[in-house]
Amino acid sequence: MTAYLRPNTLEEALAVREAHPEYTILAGGTDLLVSGHRVPPPPGIVDLFDLRPLRGIARDGDGSLRLGAATTYLDVLSSDTGREELSILRAAAREIGALQIQARGTLGGNLVTSSPVGDTLPVWLALGAEVELSSAGRGARRVAYDAFCTGYRQTDMAPDELVTAVTIPPPAPGTRRFWRKVGTRRAQSISKLMIAATARLENGLIAEPRIGLGALADRPIRGVAVERAMAGRPPDEDTAARAARALAAEITPIDDVRSSADYRLTVATNLVARFVRLLAEPA
């Protein structure tokens, strides 16, 4: 018999997590239910869906944004907080599954499943997000998203921890953002690749570029060499070509049922070049 617990407060949720790390954490259930028939029933389920302290988007005193782990995609799409900063998260949310999935699926679920095709994950890389992890015994800690995902479907979360939020630092004025999901069709498709990117112009030169790429490797990756190739250069055709070449030299995309490595590389380099051209356009 599986126990079913629905904590009313975060403290209660963390206490249960500490006492029963073997219980399954349930948020929207859209990942868990797909794989549920392949694993034995858990001894217990801790249902976090709609746990209020974990839901919603708020602005912290230092200007950063705090997105609760149980925030759904529909919440992201309907929230007015940080609309411009979160434009690429909203673009990703709009393309996740269909309305039913957007109404149930949560940011925390996408983070902890940590699939290479998790659509929000490159967005966290581009926005410089930190993941907040909390436990009853040690309180809260924050980990940069780059360090949170430690391998194929692996994360830095300890057995007594919950993901409680994602935080995003305030962006520099003039930051431009770019998101593209490429799949077999425009709606309801598993990504062949995703790119999330941010940068701004300082005296006409590209500053602080951050490029997050998904579905190209066993985990979401940062385009570090592309960023180096763009930084401090004008957003012209020469830089677009340099950035594309840097990406081609930096990554060896996976080759799987969803797409060939060649296709992924061609499209990814084209999209990096397109982002550079976007920076040249009026905001």
Ligand SMILES: Cc1cc2nc3c(=O)[nH]c(=O)nc-3n(C[C@H](O)[C@H](O)[C@H](O)COP(=O)(O)OP(=O)(O)OC[C@H]3O[C@@H](n4cnc5c(N)ncnc54)[C@H](O)[C@@H]3O)c2cc1C
């Ligand atoms: C038809 C369909 C279409 C989909 N389309 C897409 C798509 O286009 N793009 C995409 O990225 N994904 C897609 N998904 C996958 C899924 O909807 C997302 O990954 C979603 O964000 C998962 O969130 P959830 O709340 O439903 O997670 P759940 O299924 O409830 O949980 C997923 C995992 O996270 C753990 N977990 C959840 N919350 C926490 C927490 N706060 N702390 C600790 N552990 C936690 C759970 O224990 C579990 O291991 C799709 C799924 C389906 C069924």
